[in-house]
Amino acid sequence: MNKKLHALLLISVFVVATCGLIYELIAGTLASYLLGDSVTQFSTIIGVYLFSMGIGSWVSKYFEKNIISWFIQLEILVGLVGGTSSTILFLVFESVASFRIILYSLVGITGILVGLEIPLLMRILKDRYEFKDLVSKVFTFDYIGALLASLVFPLLLIPYLGLVKTSYLVGILNVGVALIVCVSFKKEIKAAVYLQTSAVISVLALTVGFVYAGVITNFSESLTYADTIIYSKSTPYQRIILTKKGKVLRLFLNGNLQFSSDDEYRYHEALVHPGLQALPNAHNVLVMGGGDGLAVREILKYPNIQSVTLVDLDKGMTGLFKSNRMLLNLNKSSLLSPKVKVINADAFTWLRQDKKKFDFMVIDFPDPSNYSVGKLYTNSFYKLAKGVLAPGGIMVIQATSPYVAPKSFWTVDTTLRSVGLHTIPYHNYVPSFGEWGYIMATENPVYKKPAVFLPVMRFVTKESLNLMFYFPKDMAKVKTEVNKLNNQVLVKYFEDEWSSVL
Amino acid sequence: MNGRPFYKSPGFVKGLSRRSFLLKAGLVTTGIFLGGCIRKLNPKTAYKNIKGSIKGPNAKAGHILRDKLPLPAPNATRTIKTLIIGSGISGLSAARWLKKQGHHDFELLELEDHVGGNSYSGKNSVSAYPLGAHYITIANNEDTLLTGFLQECGVITGYENSLPVYNEYYLCFDPEERLLINGQWQEGIVPDFGLSADDKAQVKKFFALIDELKKVKGVDNKFAFDIPIDNSSTDDKYRALDLITFKEYLHQQKLTSVYLLWYLNYCCKDDYGQKIDKVSAWAGIHYFASRRGKAANAESNAVLTWPEGNGWLTQKLAAELGEHVRKGNMCYSINYNQKGQVVAAIYDIAKGITSNIIADNVIVATPQFVNQRLFKDIQRGVDYSKLNYSPWFIANITVNRLPQAKGAGLCWDNVAYDTPSVGYVNAGQQTVKITDEKRVLTWYLPLCDHEPRVARLAAYTRTYEQWMGIMMPELEYMHPGITDAIEDVECWVWGHGMIYPAVNYIWGANRKAAQKPVNNNMFFAHTDLSGISIFEEAFHQGIRAANQVLTIYGKQPQT
Numbered sequence A: 001m002n003k004k005l006h007a008l009l010l011i012s013v014f015v016v017a018t019c020g021l022i023y024e025l026i027a028g029t030l031a032s033y034l035l036g037d038s039v040t041q042f043s044t045i046i047g048v049y050l051f052s053m054g055i056g057s058w059v060s061k062y063f064e065k066n067i068i069s070w071f072i073q074l075e076i077l078v079g080l081v082g083g084t085s086s087t088i089l090f091l092v093f094e095s096v097a098s099f100r101i102i103l104y105s106l107v108g109i110t111g112i113l114v115g116l117e118i119p120l121l122m123r124i125l126k127d128r129y130e131f132k133d134l135v136s137k138v139f140t141f142d143y144i145g146a147l148l149a150s151l152v153f154p155l156l157l158i159p160y161l162g163l164v165k166t167s168y169l170v171g172i173l174n175v176g177v178a179l180i181v182c183v184s185f186k187k188e189i190k191a192a193v194y195l196q197t198s199a200v201i202s203v204l205a206l207t208v209g210f211v212y213a214g215v216i217t218n219f220s221e222s223l224t225y226a227d228t229i230i231y232s233k234s235t236p237y238q239r240i241i242l243t244k245k246g247k248v249l250r251l252f253l254n255g256n257l258q259f260s261s262d263d264e265y266r267y268h269e270a271l272v273h274p275g276l277q278a279l280p281n282a283h284n285v286l287v288m289g290g291g292d293g294l295a296v297r298e299i300l301k302y303p304n305i306q307s308v309t310l311v312d313l314d315k316g317m318t319g320l321f322k323s324n325r326m327l328l329n330l331n332k333s334s335l336l337s338p339k340v341k342v343i344n345a346d347a348f349t350w351l352r353q354d355k356k357k358f359d360f361m362v363i364d365f366p367d368p369s370n371y372s373v374g375k376l377y378t379n380s381f382y383k384l385a386k387g388v389l390a391p392g393g394i395m396v397i398q399a400t401s402p403y404v405a406p407k408s409f410w411t412v413d414t415t416l417r418s419v420g421l422h423t424i425p426y427h428n429y430v431p432s433f434g435e436w437g438y439i440m441a442t443e444n445p446v447y448k449k450p451a452v453f454l455p456v457m458r459f460v461t462k463e464s465l466n467l468m469f470y471f472p473k474d475m476a477k478v479k480t481e482v483n484k485l486n487n488q489v490l491v492k493y494f495e496d497e498w499s500s501v502l
Numbered sequence B: 001m002n003g004r005p006f007y008k009s010p011g012f013v014k015g016l017s018r019r020s021f022l023l024k025a026g027l028v029t030t031g032i033f034l035g036g037c038i039r040k041l042n043p044k045t046a047y048k049n050i051k052g053s054i055k056g057p058n059a060k061a062g063h064i065l066r067d068k069l070p071l072p073a074p075n076a077t078r079t080i081k082t083l084i085i086g087s088g089i090s091g092l093s094a095a096r097w098l099k100k101q102g103h104h105d106f107e108l109l110e111l112e113d114h115v116g117g118n119s120y121s122g123k124n125s126v127s128a129y130p131l132g133a134h135y136i137t138i139a140n141n142e143d144t145l146l147t148g149f150l151q152e153c154g155v156i157t158g159y160e161n162s163l164p165v166y167n168e169y170y171l172c173f174d175p176e177e178r179l180l181i182n183g184q185w186q187e188g189i190v191p192d193f194g195l196s197a198d199d200k201a202q203v204k205k206f207f208a209l210i211d212e213l214k215k216v217k218g219v220d221n222k223f224a225f226d227i228p229i230d231n232s233s234t235d236d237k238y239r240a241l242d243l244i245t246f247k248e249y250l251h252q253q254k255l256t257s258v259y260l261l262w263y264l265n266y267c268c269k270d271d272y273g274q275k276i277d278k279v280s281a282w283a284g285i286h287y288f289a290s291r292r293g294k295a296a297n298a299e300s301n302a303v304l305t306w307p308e309g310n311g312w313l314t315q316k317l318a319a320e321l322g323e324h325v326r327k328g329n330m331c332y333s334i335n336y337n338q339k340g341q342v343v344a345a346i347y348d349i350a351k352g353i354t355s356n357i358i359a360d361n362v363i364v365a366t367p368q369f370v371n372q373r374l375f376k377d378i379q380r381g382v383d384y385s386k387l388n389y390s391p392w393f394i395a396n397i398t399v400n401r402l403p404q405a406k407g408a409g410l411c412w413d414n415v416a417y418d419t420p421s422v423g424y425v426n427a428g429q430q431t432v433k434i435t436d437e438k439r440v441l442t443w444y445l446p447l448c449d450h451e452p453r454v455a456r457l458a459a460y461t462r463t464y465e466q467w468m469g470i471m472m473p474e475l476e477y478m479h480p481g482i483t484d485a486i487e488d489v490e491c492w493v494w495g496h497g498m499i500y501p502a503v504n505y506i507w508g509a510n511r512k513a514a515q516k517p518v519n520n521n522m523f524f525a526h527t528d529l530s531g532i533s534i535f536e537e538a539f540h541q542g543i544r545a546a547n548q549v550l551t552i553y554g555k556q557p558q559t
């Protein structure tokens, strides 16, 4: 055996080892991204992976003839399975019910295949080395490979390529080994042409995957988010992105932050409790927008509430918040409560049909940053909303920042007043949003500040409420026009005011 | 732009005589035919993936009238008091008025299997959309007949400080208009972005002039420019403007900015289907100076529109008519019997049978180019050849997204500077839904680069691919990459889309003659009798003719 071949086989050991460990790391990382709780995820993944490798080693004894050819096929297979694994996992993540089964199956299959590699390689090499040399060389390269993998993965691969591309790249390396072995041992193996062709095709397929990985998890997109993207989906209406850093989850719709799990309680408490606490006899609540179920979580804290109707446009949103474990933890499974009815419909159209009345209404739409959403802040919309408000009822509207966008905020107030509603504007500080504003509206001037709040409250209390109702000079009321379907002044104000800070 | 028809080289078809018209028309047809062949030979046309069809008014009916095809002899006769022929806005308005005034013995005849004429509309799974007329502006406040109707159908919901409150779902949603000019979409259609101070000053001067003309009254204390136009002042000072073209007038006013002239050409194309050199100055000014409507909740000149355009108003006008309407029946001749009654010969298009209707009186609400074929022995003293109609091409384009360009986003009305079309309207503008990206865009192309007869003939012979060849380069210019987003294009050709107010038509003798009743039992109603084709004119044409009928029965028409 010549020197070249010699080196080549040892490099193969090294590459195979590196790849094997990287697959394990990918599976672990992906599982903890998607399912949360990294300790559990990593340890179960490593367990399953190592165990599967054991199975692979054990199975290796059943391979008797044509070991080189088997090894080549094995490498191609590892490359394909490992290379596409993270894509598959990202794609099936939505159908969460089966996600774990698929996750562990993929980890198992990869483990078995990787477990087969080293024993087979050792048998190829066994006639070429003395046993002690063989063991020492193979294991040395195996462990060096592992070290390299553990350094390259977090420092280079994930930050620069992202998970999906990394998988494809590693898959390509595996198949590359197959190709090199194939070419080098051309004379010793049967069907060399066939193996070589399949290796080439696989490399091409994985390269295509590598190039188009951006479609699956938009890498360029991931650059614009500070944290790791753990879920992204384009629904017909919006792009939903969920990111995670440490324990903190953040939800973005079309690039705009909707909540950050560490301070969303400030927002949702402020949105719901000043109004609902003042309505001890409220039974029926309507929530428009707010498909994350976080406002509903707050509403369900009142035992007198009998039914909550949530109208959100996007099935993709409510579906996600009904099924993802991390998100269910966050919204306390509020959307699964038997009291809650989720309706996926356009709020404006839905309101125009005849409706029953609601004691309390939460209008929590995205900011009026475009003309489509702007319609949901018009006098026409508020007229309809007023029509479904029960006598003595309260509605509350998220109304952007009175500090950054005072004109926008007070336009919502002016518009509500223009349809004959009485308004109670207030605000609080939500660290990830800044100073934020809300407006309660009632048909008659009946609002009385609640004397006590639920003890579970972390932000809203009788004392904090006084501060919330007070508007310092830098957020004081300004004169604005009424926002109408045929003028959409709010969108224009909003654009002006936010463009000067962003 | 290479989106222009191949024959659009300067100097082609100029000052056509009758003889050369035939020659040129032949050339055009041959050219189009050859063009079609060449495209067939070279199937790699860029737009072959776009599917759809070309439609238009019933072609068979036109054929029967024009070519006088032999029809079976009438085998039945019906007698009624009043017959209305044509269910465009004029005919519908006449019928509504008769019914409202308690005159019930009438029939409304329509050759198409739908009412509405040029205000017809279509619908697909994405949206309803207009096939012709698509908007009106808020009514002049003293036009109580119109405001009455608008209130009746919920367009006006009430009054505040004696100003009408318009239904906010019908007032055009913001953003309303944008113009692609100097590489960017600007808000509004009046050119502004990239204009020199000089050009801007001229635009300002023009609108200042219009503001004056909006207010002026003649010696008879009537507005110089009013709607319906027959309410306008008879003062010669203003009527003289009908004797020159709008182009000459602008020249006299020293308004020469190319941007301003483009804009005024655009407006005339939009309203009349012709440019400033073809329409009279009086008509050109009327477009701007006749609308003075004030509302409690909208600006003056505010637009009212619906997904199906004026198809919505059509349905409201027809709402109470029920059994009175007979669709799919065309009138192919009108005569008098010995008793002086009107005998209308009717062809049932589906069944292929004919019958006679004997009526005490008739409202002919069909255009004069049709009437010319209906009357054999009735002389009206009208020179039909002096009535000019603009042909139009409409495309309803279903797209699954709209590639965005620099500047203002999608509006209701979207126009590109210096292109042959007058742009497109977004049929889904009035939806309150947060829509996905699918929408229908209605693209309007007035065929005004040649004499109407030539343009009409060319339009009739053009194939679907040829229409795409005209339309798509312009759309691609507005939205690079839009071709791939198109799911379907439904084309519609209006051979005689609308009358246009050529010099001396509106205040000339011909229009007067065409409006005149015959034997005090045959009355006429159509926008071509106004010379300006807008909903309001059609609406009043109908009421005027209906009142003429009511007078026969001694009914004092009440408003």
Ligand SMILES: Cc1cc2nc3c(=O)[nH]c(=O)nc-3n(C[C@H](O)[C@H](O)[C@H](O)COP(=O)(O)OP(=O)(O)OC[C@H]3O[C@@H](n4cnc5c(N)ncnc54)[C@H](O)[C@@H]3O)c2cc1C
Binding pocket: B085, B086, B087, B088, B089, B090, B091, B109, B110, B111, B112, B115, B116, B117, B118, B119, B131, B132, B133, B134, B135, B136, B310, B329, B330, B331, B332, B365, B366, B367, B370, B392, B394, B444, B494, B496, B497, B498, B525, B526, B527, B528, B533, B534, B535, B536, B538
């Ligand atoms: C492309 C286009 C865009 C337009 N846009 C606008 C707009 O935005 N706003 C606006 O106000 N106006 C617009 N108009 C003008 C529009 O034509 C008028 O508003 C109005 O619809 C005209 O109504 P009409 O009754 O006068 O005529 P028509 O619509 O011509 O009605 C005549 C009717 O008679 C029927 N008929 C004809 N011959 C016979 C026969 N022999 N027997 C029986 N029935 C017959 C026809 O089928 C038709 O229904 C537009 C027109 C076109 C072509």
